[in-house]
Amino acid sequence: MAAVTPAQSSAARNRLPPMRLQSLNDQTESPLFQRRRNAQDKDDYPLFDISAIENGFDGTGMSLGNAVCRRCGDGFDMQEQIINSNGEVWHTHCFTCAQCFQPFPEGTFYEYEGRKYCEHDFRVLFAPSCGKCGEFISGRVIKAMNASWHPQCFLCQLCGICMADSGFVKNAGRALCRECNAKEKAKGTGKYVCHKCHDLIEINGLxxxxxxxxxxxxxxCHSCGVxxxxxxxxxxxxxxxxRCHDxxxxxxxxxxxxxxxxxxxHALGKTWHVEHFVCAKCEKPFLGTRHYEKKGLAYCEIHYHQLFGNICFVCNSIINGDVFSAFNKAWCVHHxxxxxxxxxxxxxxxxxxFDQKPVCKNCYDKFPGELKKRLKKAYEEQGKK
Known part of the structure; x- marks a missing residue:
């Protein structure tokens, strides 16, 4: 066994253990980010993920000695877990939402003007809310009528059809589809709206x-194609x-x-539209009711009897039985x-x-003498005619 010198022993005691940087998690993209990327969601704001540092500072040009936290400015301990986001490093407890100072749920954050926000606070501060349902809008936004809308919430205010892809027309402060707008314009003008193109039809042009x-x-034309x-x-x-029709x-x-x-x-030897076969006197359609013909014209029952028959002067009804006639008038016997x-x-x-009306002898005898003389004279003059 080789002997260990005191110098070698001192160097062994001062040697630092190898730096170990732990990853934040096993994936570099949050599930929410992956879902939105796969769906090619076109948000109005960029969405970033938290990238965990899998390797140390070797090869990055950064040494542990000069690395400081982006938020607090302090350095890092040898065994401390750190977070690298967009080339900047953070303490795990410093990497929080700029609004609520809480960790980012599922590691997802939104960045705006250099500050990072959790999804909730970012929506509250910057995301548009729907003008109909009031909910925050993620994804496609319809901007119209000085408001923002979910595509499924942007509806015609009259018929309720979705206008996200078909377009709209502003009418009296309302968002209307083209068909409803044409109908609104036609009101009060006496014009029709074309059922095909929804434009107004000029009078006598339909x-x-x-x-x-x-x-x-x-x-x-179904026949000649003109x-x-x-x-x-x-x-x-x-x-x-x-031409083809005739x-x-x-x-x-x-x-x-x-x-x-x-x-x-079929009447009077001719053919008629139902609404055009009318009484020659009052011009009301018969609509299947009984009519009377006289000299090539058709009359309703009342006007036929008024013109050619007998109508009671008192009850104005047709006299079917005996008639009492006087002074060019007719009466029912009991009237x-x-x-x-x-x-x-x-x-x-x-x-x-008296005044073209009958007066009994008793009432006539009560008339003043002068009145009776004038009536008698009028009778005599009428008789001479």
Whole structure:
């Protein structure tokens, strides 16, 4: 065995043990960072992980003697665990959130303007909150109407459709989809909104197809393929130009002279739209009710009897039985009475005319003499005519 000299013994006692730097954990990226990186999440702010130092300072140009903590400025003990982040070293107890001074959960932090924050404090301080649900927004942010929104929360304020990818229109301080905006603009103008392009349709510039309004140039004739105009017609759920439509033997309305595409009324030797077959006097559609014909015209029951039949002067009803006629008027037999005392009269009762109304003899005799003379004179002059 070789002898140990005192000098060698002293050197052995002063020799420092090899420096051992422990890693913070077994992975260099936090689970949250890995999930976001794999999802290619495009946050508005950079996300960093905590990199543990697996090796010592050898080869880094940094020696233990000149390494100091980034926060407190103190050095490190030989056996102390340290943290290296972005080329800077920290005591483990110094590597904390700049706001709450707590360790970073799962080793994840956000860096902003040279300071590191835990996820919670970073969101509170810098992350936008949704204008609808009020929650913090991670990932894609919709900025509109002076606010930030989750894509799924940015909805049309009328119909509720999501507008994150389709765009929106600002209308009276509201975010609306294009269709709702067009409908709002059409209110009060008497104009329609095209069901296809959602633009306004000028007056007399539309066609109706399956109950909806359209610009005619969105369609072509089902038969000849020509681009349609406002004269297009619908038949069997297909659209045709006027020329092709007229070749199909479709009846023509006797009132508007336009083809009849739905229900047809046959009357007076012609065909009619249901809504165009009306009374010649009041112009109300018959809609399947009874009508009366006279000299090539159709009348409702009331106006037919008013013009050509008998309507009671008192009850204004049609007189179906016996009629009492006088002074170019007609009465039901039981409604013919003195217009002054209301006493019932018959055809045998003597009566006089006063203001085109019947007056019994008793009431007439009570008239002043001068009035009776004027009435008598009027009767005589009328008789001469």
């Amino acid at each position: 066609i109706k197809y399956r109950g909806e309004a359209y610009h005619p140039y969105h369609f072509n 681009e349609l105009n406002t004269e297009a017609r619908e038949k069997d759920l297909e659209l045709y130009c006027l 070749k199909m033997g479709i009846p023509i309305c006797g009132a508007c002279r336009r083809p009849i595409e739905e229900r047809v009324v 013919f009475a003195c217009s002054i005392c209301d006493r019932k009269m018959s055809q045998k009762t003597k009566f006089f005319e």
